Amino acid sequence: MDASRDRMSDQKFGFVLLTPGIMFVLCIAIYPILRILWLSFQTQNLGTDLHAKFSGMDNYIRVINDGHFFQSIYTTCIFTFIAVSIELLLGLGFALLLNETFRGRGFVRACALIPWAMPTAVLALAWTWVFNDQFGIFNDLLINTGIISHPVVWLGGTTTAMFAVIFADVWKTAPFMMIILLAGMQNIRRDLYEAIQIDGAHSVKSFTLVTLPMLMPSITLALLFRIIQSFGIFDLVFVMTGGGPGNSTETVAIYTYNTFLRYLDFGYGAAMIIVTFFIMAGLSLAIYWPLKRFNQN
Amino acid sequence: MTTKIPTGKQKTVHSSRIWLQVLAWLVACWCIAPFVWQIITSLKTPSEIISIPATLVPKHPNLSYYSALFARKPFARYFLNSLFISTVSTLLCLLFSSMAAYSFARLRVRGARWMSLMLVLISLFPGIVFFFPLYEMVRVTGTANNPIALIIPYVTFNLPFAILILTSFFRTLSVEIEEAAKVDGFSRLQILFKIVMPLSAPALATTGILVFIGCWNEFLLSLTFMTRDSSKTITAGIASLSGANTLELPWGPIAAAVVISTLPLVVLVAVFQRRIIQGLSAGGVKG
Numbered sequence: 381m382d383a384s385r386d387r388m389s390d391q392k393f394g395f396v397l398l399t400p401g402i403m404f405v406l407c408i409a410i411y412p413i414l415r416i417l418w419l420s421f422q423t424q425n426l427g428t429d430l431h432a433k434f435s436g437m438d439n440y441i442r443v444i445n446d447g448h449f450f451q452s453i454y455t456t457c458i459f460t461f462i463a464v465s466i467e468l469l470l471g472l473g474f475a476l477l478l479n480e481t482f483r484g485r486g487f488v489r490a491c492a493l494i495p496w497a498m499p500t501a502v503l504a505l506a507w508t509w510v511f512n513d514q515f516g517i518f519n520d521l522l523i524n525t526g527i528i529s530h531p532v533v534w535l536g537g538t539t540t541a542m543f544a545v546i547f548a549d550v551w552k553t554a555p556f557m558m559i560i561l562l563a564g565m566q567n568i569r570r571d572l573y574e575a576i577q578i579d580g581a582h583s584v585k586s587f588t589l590v591t592l593p594m595l596m597p598s599i600t601l602a603l604l605f606r607i608i609q610s611f612g613i614f615d616l617v618f619v620m621t622g623g624g625p626g627n628s629t630e631t632v633a634i635y636t637y638n639t640f641l642r643y644l645d646f647g648y649g650a651a652m653i654i655v656t657f658f659i660m661a662g663l664s665l666a667i668y669w670p671l672k673r674f675n676q677n
Numbered sequence: 678m679t680t681k682i683p684t685g686k687q688k689t690v691h692s693s694r695i696w697l698q699v700l701a702w703l704v705a706c707w708c709i710a711p712f713v714w715q716i717i718t719s720l721k722t723p724s725e726i727i728s729i730p731a732t733l734v735p736k737h738p739n740l741s742y743y744s745a746l747f748a749r750k751p752f753a754r755y756f757l758n759s760l761f762i763s764t765v766s767t768l769l770c771l772l773f774s775s776m777a778a779y780s781f782a783r784l785r786v787r788g789a790r791w792m793s794l795m796l797v798l799i800s801l802f803p804g805i806v807f808f809f810p811l812y813e814m815v816r817v818t819g820t821a822n823n824p825i826a827l828i829i830p831y832v833t834f835n836l837p838f839a840i841l842i843l844t845s846f847f848r849t850l851s852v853e854i855e856e857a858a859k860v861d862g863f864s865r866l867q868i869l870f871k872i873v874m875p876l877s878a879p880a881l882a883t884t885g886i887l888v889f890i891g892c893w894n895e896f897l898l899s900l901t902f903m904t905r906d907s908s909k910t911i912t913a914g915i916a917s918l919s920g921a922n923t924l925e926l927p928w929g930p931i932a933a934a935v936v937i938s939t940l941p942l943v944v945l946v947a948v949f950q951r952r953i954i955q956g957l958s959a960g961g962v963k964g
Contacts, residue, residue: 393865394784398792401777401836408833409799412810419810474704482698490950491705494712497942497953499894501912506711506935509718509928517714520731555708556957563958605801612803615896619916633805640809641901653806 419650426644439651449652451627452635453659459542459631460610463549468603470550471557476587478558479565492555500552504619507548511535538628541621545629549616557602564598565591600671604664611660632656712939719743719932726929742933751906752934755914758903759938762824762910763892766831770888771881774836778843779869783855793844796837804834804897815902822908830898835888842887842959846880847873883956886949890942911938 423435443449478489495503510518511534519531534544572590614633617623623630623638632652639649718726720738746752781789811830820826850873858872874881899913909917915934918927946953 390784391786394780394786394789397776397780397784397869398786400773401840402792404773404829404833404836405796405799408811408830409802409807412807413802415810415813416806477697477700477704480697480701482694482701485701486950488701488705489954490947491708493946493950493953494943495708497890497894497946498712498939499896499912499942501894501896501916502935502938503711505915505918505931506715509932510711510714512928515727515731515928517731524730551707551711559954559957563954608801609803612805614803614805615912618896633803636805637808637897640812646809649809657806 416650416653419647420654422647422650424646425648430644430646432647435647439648440655442648443651443655448627449632449635449655452630452632453656455542455627455629456611456613456631456633457663459546459549459613459629460607463546463553463610464603464606466546466550467554467557467606468599470554471561471602472599474554474558475561475565476591478562492558495552495554496556496559498552500615501619503552504548504616507544507551508535508620511544535621536625538625541625541629545617545620548620549610549613552616553606553610557606560602561595561598564595568594596671596675600668600675603671604668607667608660608664611656611663712936712943715932715935715939718928719936721929723929742929743937746930746933746937749930751909751914752937754907755909755911756937758824758909758914759893759911760941762827762831763889765824766828766835766892767885767889769828770832770835770839771885773832774839774843774884775874775877775881776869777836777840778847779873781840781844782847783852793841796840800834800837804895807834808897808901811898812901821902822905824908826902827895827898827910831892831895835891839884839888842884842956843877843880845959846877850876879952882949883952883959886945886953887956890945893942 419432420439421434421436422432423438424430424432474492478485478492510516513519513531513533513536516534518534519528522528523531532540534540568591572594573586576586576590612633613631614637617629617631617634618637621629623634636649636652636656639645639652717733717735719742720735720740721732722735722737722739722741725732725736780786781793786792807830815821815826854876855868855872858868863871894912895910896912896916899910900916903909903913906914906917915931915938918931918934
């Protein structure tokens, strides 16, 4: 009897403690999502004097016929695919390395956190300087090592600008990938390695037979998270190239941002967010399902 | 917690050990190279910055860019704005997330599982989804250029991650202490604030560092809501240093600005390296 009364008030007290958190999330996270959904069925732009007018599926029909939108989706996909693959490979390599014991391991790990901790927007400026065509160290290094003979205008060409942005992104996020994978590696039971060593397996085999399969859940999680994150990439591109040259590095987040604040086409921007959401969700599931099946086997 | 894992390299050949060491140092160099390059650039003289080939060690190292940067008023303001907004957001976030996490960990609240799932989902949405509705709210409430316009969203968007870390930490605390405190006549609120939170100082510190870094680095909302120069945070402020013409960018001052704005984070990382790695691993993932 006493205990049940206690639990009742536990419930109440629990809700009291949750209230501020719930209020914040409802007003600042849930409401905006619903607002975007609502806005996507309205036309609100300079044509309507910025008043919202219900227009049904008009915005969605526009999005589906907007080549510019799909180009930005394509750019985002290319960026995500290349950047995340390289990050995964590098992160895995770094993690394998830092999982070993060697002198100065703490220092190396601290160094590896620096890219993750640096503000992306500020970092983007640092990279703009590195990739500067006249005085940048990147050209300088490549010319000195004889890889190129003339300075490349990295941020001025369509492919090279993409390369530069991906390079900067990989630099920033590969160490993060490493941290997640390192945590996963340290949870692998030692006896698995001991068992396989008794069988006389060497280190390559212990990687393919123990480390990789045991690490798959961590890899899946990190991969999904990074894909979702890089689909929304904004800061790095905004500062480094602003989406240019042309529209060559314009990711969908940049195009959406411009639709809202430059073209003042609010309903249309909202519809773009919703369509992007479904594309991204589909992509994530397409990657998640095969990996999940693999993990279960 | 570092557990050594034998990976079959135990009967190590001497040379492979050296290779490992060399590779590890290469990784470290790769990670700090762009930052170090900014330090080097910021110490050069204007003529040396644009000299070709670039020099690796400044010939006449000087701090003139730094003093110039702080002489220009807005920059010190950017820094202080960031410091203020990030600190307040972190403290508020820790307070609210501890309350929520305690509720999840100890008090059997109905729908707790559903709510934490919701939190995870929300934390996956990128900022671009939220920025426009929030922008409307900022305009309606007239809070543009007011720190509150950033503090409220920063608290909100760091809540999910903070709640998840703290919930799992609170679950590891033994219930006996709390029950003993109850017997001693502590109220529930006192138990949370005087027993549980002090015991959780390490977890709170870890979470706080991660939240602080997140707030310090935020760009999109700051760029959109803080239009007046004196209200900008350091990320949006520095990005606005870049003019339309990339060729005429003031690279020296920018390099100094990059170094100054990153320095607090480098110090945090250097001091709390172990804690940060633990926090990131415990929280699963956070960008």
